[in-house]
Amino acid sequence: MPELPEMENYRRIFEKKLVGKIIQSVEVTREKSINKSIPAFIGEVKGRKLVAVERRAKHLVFKLDSDANLLLHLMLGGLMYIGNEHDSPDRTKQVTLTFDDCQLFFIGLRLGYLHLLSTREVEQEFLDLGPEPLDPGFQLSAFDEQLKKKRGALKTTLVNQQFIAGIGNHYSDEICFEAKLLPMRKGDELSPQERASLFHAIQTILNRGLNYGGYIEMPVFKEDERTGKYNEHCFVYDREGEPCPRCKSIIVKEEISSKKSFFCPQCQK
Missing domain, CATH: 1.10.8.50 (Helicase, Ruva Protein; domain 3)
Structure with missing residues (x-):
């Protein structure tokens, strides 16, 4: 299961390559990987701009230009890849976000999830988490x-x-x-x-x-x-x-x- 260094590595890469881009289309092949119906999920994510990618513990938060956030936990076997239709891992993708010049593939979300939540709901999810060990406040x-x-x-x-x-x-x-x-x-x-x-x-x-x-x-x-x-x-x-x-x-x-x-x-x- 990816831990802090793996998720922070993802976050830094996505911050450079994806933040500021518009999500042109959304494809979901496994409804259990998300927390809404597929049409509702697509309706709230498609057309939004990705304004930031944050990490908390083993989670990533994809912040959209609305009060919506995509909360990710890869769990065991989850992976992500930035590519396109010609550069795509030969793996089953549960969710694909298409930007103007690339696609973000969410792979192996059998135990993991990508949930669409408000900022307050994300904060509630993190209430029981301990301190971040790489933060300056960790003394x-x-x-x-x-x-x-x-x-x-x-x-x-x-x-x-x-x-x-x-x-x-x-x-x-x-x-x-x-x-x-x-x-x-x-x-x-x-x-x-x-x-x-x-x-x-x-x-x-x-x-x-x-x-x-x-x-x-x-x-x-x-x-x-x-x-x-x-x-x-x-x-x-x-x-x-x-x-x-x-x-x-x-x-x-x-x-x-x-x-x-x-x-x-x-x-x-």
């Missing part, structure tokens, strides 16, 4: 105060969207590795120094993931050579049986609260 003092109350494993705490927004299975393992902490450690058992290490590791790893274009393998447009490069630079995720990049011990995989977790049992304490 060690508040993080430390909350983490020391957490009795669950770091793995489950980091992926809890009410505790902190945007982190999932992939980056939680990378963050624990960067902090030199085992993912089964508990927040309320960490020392102040370990909690500080985890805080800084969150920002280091998420920025690293973003700098490498995240881990989604499919490019976002034809000339895109950046998206997905984090796959080549993962420290531990999906590297079971490989040598640890820090101490050369063997990376292992275990299940923690039914979530697969990858870590180095030697240099993570």
